[in-house]
Amino acid sequence: MKRHLNTLFVTTQGSYLFKEGETVVVKVEDEVRLRAPIHTLGGIVCFGQVSCSPYLMGFCAERGVSVSFMTENGGFLAKVQGPVSGNVLLRREQYRKADDQKFSADMATAFLTGKITNSRAVLQRAIRDHSEKIECSELEDAVQKLNSALRRLQSYSDLDSLRGIEGDSANAYFSVFDNLITTQKENFFFKERNRRPPLDSVNCLLSFLYVILMHDIRSALEAVGLDPAVGFLHRDWPGRYSLALDLMEEFRPFFADRLALSLINLCQVQDKGFNKKESGAVWMDDETRKTVLVTYQKRKQDEIMHPFLKEKVTVGLLFHTQALLLARYLRGDMDAYPPFIWK
Numbered sequence: 001m002k003r004h005l006n007t008l009f010v011t012t013q014g015s016y017l018f019k020e021g022e023t024v025v026v027k028v029e030d031e032v033r034l035r036a037p038i039h040t041l042g043g044i045v046c047f048g049q050v051s052c053s054p055y056l057m058g059f060c061a062e063r064g065v066s067v068s069f070m071t072e073n074g075g076f077l078a079k080v081q082g083p084v085s086g087n088v089l090l091r092r093e094q095y096r097k098a099d100d101q102k103f104s105a106d107m108a109t110a111f112l113t114g115k116i117t118n119s120r121a122v123l124q125r126a127i128r129d130h131s132e133k134i135e136c137s138e139l140e141d142a143v144q145k146l147n148s149a150l151r152r153l154q155s156y157s158d159l160d161s162l163r164g165i166e167g168d169s170a171n172a173y174f175s176v177f178d179n180l181i182t183t184q185k186e187n188f189f190f191k192e193r194n195r196r197p198p199l200d201s202v203n204c205l206l207s208f209l210y211v212i213l214m215h216d217i218r219s220a221l222e223a224v225g226l227d228p229a230v231g232f233l234h235r236d237w238p239g240r241y242s243l244a245l246d247l248m249e250e251f252r253p254f255f256a257d258r259l260a261l262s263l264i265n266l267c268q269v270q271d272k273g274f275n276k277k278e279s280g281a282v283w284m285d286d287e288t289r290k291t292v293l294v295t296y297q298k299r300k301q302d303e304i305m306h307p308f309l310k311e312k313v314t315v316g317l318l319f320h321t322q323a324l325l326l327a328r329y330l331r332g333d334m335d336a337y338p339p340f341i342w343k
Helices: 054-063 088-098 101-129 136-153 159-175 201-223 242-248 251-265 286-300 315-331
Strands: 006-010 016-020 023-028 031-037 041-047 066-070 076-080 274-276 282-284 303-305 312-314
Touching: 006 023, 006 031, 006 201, 006 286, 016 054, 041 201, 054 066, 054 076, 066 201, 088 101, 088 315, 101 136, 101 159, 101 242, 101 251, 136 159, 201 242, 201 251, 201 282, 201 286, 201 315, 242 251, 242 315, 251 286, 251 315, 282 286, 286 315, 303 315, 312 315
Parallel strands: 006 041, 041 066
Antiparallel strands: 016 023, 023 031, 066 076, 274 282, 303 312
16 A cells, blocks of 8 residues: 655755665755655655755665755756656557547546536635635635536536636636635735736745645656646646646645645734745745645645545545546546545
């Protein structure tokens, strides 16, 4: 049975990582800050001016531990990994089916069913738990729009129409996202989704969480032998991990959006941790980034009942579980792919 493995996030600038026996060592200015046995790690992610010894990178590649390099603000730079795992026949089947428009539309419907259903659940949970703090009528209207989108998904079988429904549902969901922020309202507010760069603190937080979620989804797909670059809803584009974006749709509202709201509403992040540049772009400082990453790791250790398998798994293993179910479906071992539905 696959164990939940941690991702080691290194954010301290000037850190140096090296191998010592079976252990990854993190040193900053000649002081050892951390020792982590390699068998406890599923991946290493380095932000900014962080360097690794060639021996460590080779060691990680041998052990199936990916090493990713990001800019300080979370932009992807490069990834070091060993030989691609999985059966080449599985990937060939993935490529064949990605070229089948009908199959791609069916897969897109499954991914979007997961995303829209989970978006609706986030709003319904807010109505249930915070009715005294929020404008429930606006959220209830948005829930009805999401219900309509779910019905419309079953009526269309072309990708362009499905993407249009996804856009409509995202607009309905994000139109009331600001209502879900119940504390620090003077500093944390949401008007619209913006990115590259984010123009406010909430979008900055969402974008950063999506980046690290993408890393985990991509790693899960590679671990089961699928190509994260060839998707169904998101089509091929140089440098885009389309299948990772597909699978990520199910987890954006359930995992990333809820975590962002929790960080704000519990005052775990504060306005002083976000800096606005002359260009209007907003970036989080190092301490805030560390807080987000630690909370992200802790959330992955929570247990949840898997709606399809009917057994408890950690949230961190959900990504691998869904990737495995997707691989089984593509191989023909299942009649349909069951998207993750949060209940």
